Amino acid sequence: MKSGPNYARLAALIGDPARANMLSALMSGLALTARELAQEAGVQPSTASGHLKALTTAQLIECQKQGRHKYYRIANQETATAIESLQVLSEHNGLLRVRPGPKDPALRKARVCYDHLAGDMGVRLYESMAARDFFKVAADGISLTDVGEWFVHDFGVDVQQCMALRRPLCLACLDWSVRRHHLAGALGAAILKVAFDRDWLRRDTRSRLLRFTTVGEMAFREAFPIMS
Amino acid sequence: MKSGPNYARLAALIGDPARANMLSALMSGLALTARELAQEAGVQPSTASGHLKALTTAQLIECQKQGRHKYYRIANQETATAIESLQVLSEHNGLLRVRPGPKDPALRKARVCYDHLAGDMGVRLYESMAARDFFKVAADGISLTDVGEWFVHDFGVDVQQCMALRRPLCLACLDWSVRRHHLAGALGAAILKVAFDRDWLRRDTRSRLLRFTTVGEMAFREAFPIMS
DNA sequence: TCAATAATTCGGTCAGGAACGAACTATGAA
DNA sequence: TTCATAGTTCGTTCCTGACCGAATTATTGA
Known part of the structure; x- marks a missing residue:
């Protein structure tokens, strides 16, 4: 079974512990940098980078570049x-x-x-x-x-x-x-x-x-x- | 990262395509049997059985035994x-x-x-x-x-x-x-x-x-x- | 009682994806 | 310019968990 309802993909995305930790941190409403989120999730920056890319692609979070930092936040009310x-x-x-x-x-x-x-x-x-x-x-x-x-x-x-x-x-x-x-x-x-x-x-x-x-x-x- | 927020486990549960298909079928509000759900998810009954056990344990669905059938349905409004x-x-x-x-x-x-x-x-x-x-x-x-x-x-x-x-x-x-x-x-x-x-x-x-x-x-x- | 069907348990296989570190690019500060 | 820091890309390792089939346990109907 690899094809399911659309929302399954999103749930799977939210369902990974590292990503869920990141999302929880962002639920504070603050915009956080990639490093802070890596810290929050307890993974290396390289790993976090992959997760953040996935979450951004799925439009669960969005990213704003500011200097050499990238600030992420929850993308929308939904x-x-x-x-x-x-x-x-x-x-x-x-x-x-x-x-x-x-x-x-x-x-x-x-x-x-x-x-x-x-x-x-x-x-x-x-x-x-x-x-x-x-x-x-x-x-x-x-x-x-x-x-x-x-x-x-x-x-x-x-x-x-x-x-x-x-x-x-x-x-x-x-x-x-x-x-x-x-x-x-x-x-x-x-x-x-x-x-x-x-x-x-x-x-x-x-x-x-x-x-x-x-x-x-x-x-x-x-x-x-x-x-x- | 293996320990995350509580909800991560639930999201992961919902996030598997086979289980999501079962849940979608149950979102019709009907109670369905294990076999029907296996069919719906496109997996063998033995595989489905494991999924249903997991979903029941997590209290996402509940089960009512009726003769040799087991009817499953969405557990609650949440x-x-x-x-x-x-x-x-x-x-x-x-x-x-x-x-x-x-x-x-x-x-x-x-x-x-x-x-x-x-x-x-x-x-x-x-x-x-x-x-x-x-x-x-x-x-x-x-x-x-x-x-x-x-x-x-x-x-x-x-x-x-x-x-x-x-x-x-x-x-x-x-x-x-x-x-x-x-x-x-x-x-x-x-x-x-x-x-x-x-x-x-x-x-x-x-x-x-x-x-x-x-x-x-x-x-x-x-x-x-x-x-x- | 026996056959048929529902469901489960178990063992074994396999793929996906999460993790890391090293090497790389980009930005800003000294 | 040079160094430090932010972030990414890539290759590799490794483990979880999804899946199947075969055997097992109910329950019903004949």
Whole structure:
């Protein structure tokens, strides 16, 4: 069997551990160089070069040349969505392999996961909203309740616009550093955007690290209190 | 590199052509036997058995024993969503390999694609709605317009409920028999359901074939006219 | 009970592709 | 110019895993 559906080729491409590591790194939303990606994947630059060529040819990532560096990033929303849905799937089926979280406490606290908030603060957001019944948790996923919709609207998110997007609105994404959920999907992205707009936090230019401002952290903790 | 993210293993599983063929067959929503799936994948039963074991272990499919047969089907919505998003991705990046459509004219006309309508009639539905500006077609996907929302509401679809689902509302899925789009996603599923409820069409028990009733076909053609 | 069919297990073969290092090109800095 | 670094190409090695056929274990129907 060598000829299958079109998507099989893409899945195989994503399915190689080295390439998947590269894609995971790029899911931070950052553009990374070939060397950094080789590092991330744990292979030699020559090997990485081949993988990057394959991913670029398949248009899963794209490349921008800048001086003697080549910066790679996820090519489009479809690719990000596909990888996200695979992540969700791998979490859902419970066959998780343990994966060591980041050592850096700052990274454990808050980092970006493609375009939404992950780390302790991401978990706090998710659990705070869940405790207030802003989500309905069904067997096959989560959805926004009416009170939840009011809340995010008050928070400053245009819910209608989020719903109109192609992406699923709510996704519960397992946080690999703490083994608990944070909020992904269009809503997760929108909330992070509001937080950026209000200057609650800023993005590190070289990593997926997010740094809260002093004021921002207080406001965030107030908006998403731990319900006991 | 042998240890990667959790989802890499799943992607690799989906990425093998034989297994992808099986999954595609199961995306019809039907439960199929091991032999049928071997046939579908073009491999010997012994080989298929191994693949099915792997897919079952990974909880991508599940198995129900019935006499001396074993019926397999897609295990859950997450799996279907992941495969759908890979399908969308493979279409989007334009690297389509030509794939021969089904020979059977009845299958070309109307068949089920997991839970929505595919084939000529599926394309008709999509294009009829697109021509009336019921979708907004953006670079990264399609979304329902206000008039579109009114239309599907009048048609009998509970749009709010669809939006509350985890699935993307609208997805344009490339039809491999005619190389044109049909409507997937929660909305596509909901519309097909309405059509079933009205007995416009019925499902063949042994294949992914959909048969329109005489009355149903007329009604469908009226509801989704070809706009010129 | 026996024959037929569904499915699985096992052993052996083989190809694809992932990995590496060495040699090469390109860019920028000293 | 010369050196250092980024990235690629190429040839080689090696291992995983897909595949088949034969034998084995169910289950049904005659």
